[in-house]
Amino acid sequence: MPHSPFSRRHILLGAATLTVWARLPRFAHAAERDPRLIVLVLRGALDGLAVVPPVGDPTYAALRGPLAVPTEGAGAALPLDGHFALNAAMPKFHGLYHSGEAMLVHAVATPYRDRSHFDGQDVLESGHAGPGATLDGWLNRAAAALPAGDRVAAQGGLAVGPMVPLILRGPAPVMNWSPAVLPEVAPDTVARLQELYDHSDEQLARALRTAAAADRMTMGDAPPKGKGGGLPRAFIAAAEGAGRLLARPDGPRLAALSFDGWDTHAGEGPNGGRLSSLLGGLDVAVDALRTTLGPAWRDTVVVAATEFGRTAAANGTEGTDHGTGTVAFLAGGAVKGGRVIADWPGLGPAALYQQRDLAPTTDLRSILKGVLADHLGLSEKVLAETVFPESAPTKPVKDLLA
């Protein structure tokens, strides 16, 4: 970190400067606005260092080895602010960033510090400080805490899929919607099942392998999709449906979508491989939200977050294991984009969390609280007690919205 041209102080100063532009609290405009909030839950632990590589950090390339994202040549990362760049698989998001409609948060994490996916996702979705509370989720409690008659509270949330995920469970109304055809599973799930069968059941192993081959054949010369690899169609179908429903005057105002498959222990492929296709799917999905929401995009915030990050260094199988700090995405017409919010901890051995993970320096809840305060008009007290219980010391980040 001492060698980083982009010091912690620099970033903090930048953020402070921006607050000068602070304007009236959002809820003063509630009558004119019709806000939408969409949360994309990226299940499996997203490798933040592969999505938003700190290309200005001199330790990055050596630490990452084969997983380092190139800065030039084919698949070169897309420049953001000089210190950070964006994985080449997300050109649309890159466009939104430069048009001021998208931003990134780095070295961010929920308060969860262990490494179980299940517990980590519970914390991410429940909004509680630790695992074990699985009754209701923060997105629902946020809607329920709004005054009766508020449009968001009245029109409620949308769960894409047959069941309501934890993040949207609670007293506020929630509707379900599923794409007309069953969405295909993430290639990662197929790979895991194939591995299970390969080790335990020859007959099932053969059948599943044949199915995958048939999928590839029916694709012909078209770019591979779905189970064959390539862009996960399920992300895009879910985003298109959610966007259309939230665009309706009488539609829900909140939505939660699950995008799965980020648990890249082996063959991570951040440069044209598996992670690239997932990121490409996320990229197209966010853009699909923009196009299907139409004019409502102006009043929309999309947050994409994951349960935790991955190890800073590659493991022995060209992948990464469960870690801590990672990135979160914010997009939408209501976002004051074009920046990376990061209190960058550096990647030197001493800077890493437990000598292995990107250290978390921003609490994800401070970002979410900032969005909920300015976008939905929730008070700091409600946010600290009801939406994210026992989170008073974690202040909302101000001025995230345009």
Next chain:
Amino acid sequence: MASSPDTSSLDRDTRSIIVLNRFGLGARPGDREAVARDPVGALRAEIDDPATPLMDGATLLTGRAAYRSEYLTQKALRAARERPAPVMIDGMAPLRPPESPAGPTYQAEVEARFASACAAPVGFVERLVAFWSNHFAISADKGGQVKVMAGAYEREAIRPHVLGRFQDMLDAVSKHPAMLLYLDNNVSAGPKSAFGQRSGRGLNENLAREILELHTLGVDGGYGQADVTAFANILTGWTVRSGDKAPDEALGRFAFEAGRHEPGDHEVLGRRYGQAGLAQGEGVLADIARHPATARHIARKLAAHMVSDTPPPDLVARLETRFRETDGDLRALAQVLIEAPDCWQMKAQKMRSPWDWMVAMARGAGTRPPTQLLLRSLRALGHGPWEVPAPKGYPDDTANWLSPDGLDTRLDIANEFGRGLVLDDPPARALDLLGPRLDAQTRQAVMRAESRPQAFALLVLSPPFLWR
């Protein structure tokens, strides 16, 4: 008197999982421990209560009411088509034609049947219901009148007899309007009957043939074309009361119409039937219900359903003998299954059918999928309730269900259903549901899954969950 199976070589955990998987519909959370206290007793408790197979149909239509509502709707639709277009009055919505009750009724029946399967303590009797319902299969694809009655058919003709006598079930099935419509007997007429003479209509062999070939003797059961023709003649007049002239209280009921019945004696399987009217057909059904070929056919099919596509000869022999000794007492056959050593083999040799798998998945999750997802899934897997492709019913062999595409589709379904499920501790749930069947590979896959939904999908697609 019932003897106890010799299961002394198996521990209680193994017996418990065999009860839940081979006999039943899979464990719900906590079931395995509960059943382990008295595995055989859990099975006996289900078959000892004659009410077990009955369903609470309080909110569902009787077959007759369902038929009646569909019939009258279709009649109104025909009338609407023949009327001149209505004059539009300002501010008034145009009169809309009535909608067929078949779809919503069918859906409510599927929902109730699924709920019933999920609520059963073990599900042995629900499995038998599904077995017999598939043995005496009907298809909603035949048309609205069969579709609207499909669930009622199972509740009225199958369930009351699942622990009763085969002959009574055969009789109820053969007289149920859903079956008469499905296999066209409602339009069959004796060529020499009054109706046949007047209209020039004649025989339809469909029902008679399928009763002999599929429901009783079996394709190798020793009957010939002459038997089919004679039996079809005997069954003429077995029809559904329609209301073409004036709908009355009996609309939608089984009716014997003497005016359609072929007069005279007929010979089936070397026996002359000289009774008058309805009694003639009832006489044939009673005889073929206790025919040795029927006992053999049913024994083999039931053994294959329960244990293996190549059913153990000893089990087939036991079932066949008991069927003959008891004149087709179906509760006694269930008893044989409980007692037979072949049913207590450790090795799981059958793949759960899509219906059984969906039920096991919902039981394991502790929650049911929304009806739309359930129906969409069963159809995608080729196992829609009462939607058989042919009167033979759905195939029962593993080769049919273990297709690459079917497996692929199951994965998509599990993935979709699993989203939003919150299993507190997936590895613990895997152990709770599978017990001694949980192998190290499955346990590890579930434990290392990247999310709870993925853990659930891997669990319900794992070999010990798919095989029973």
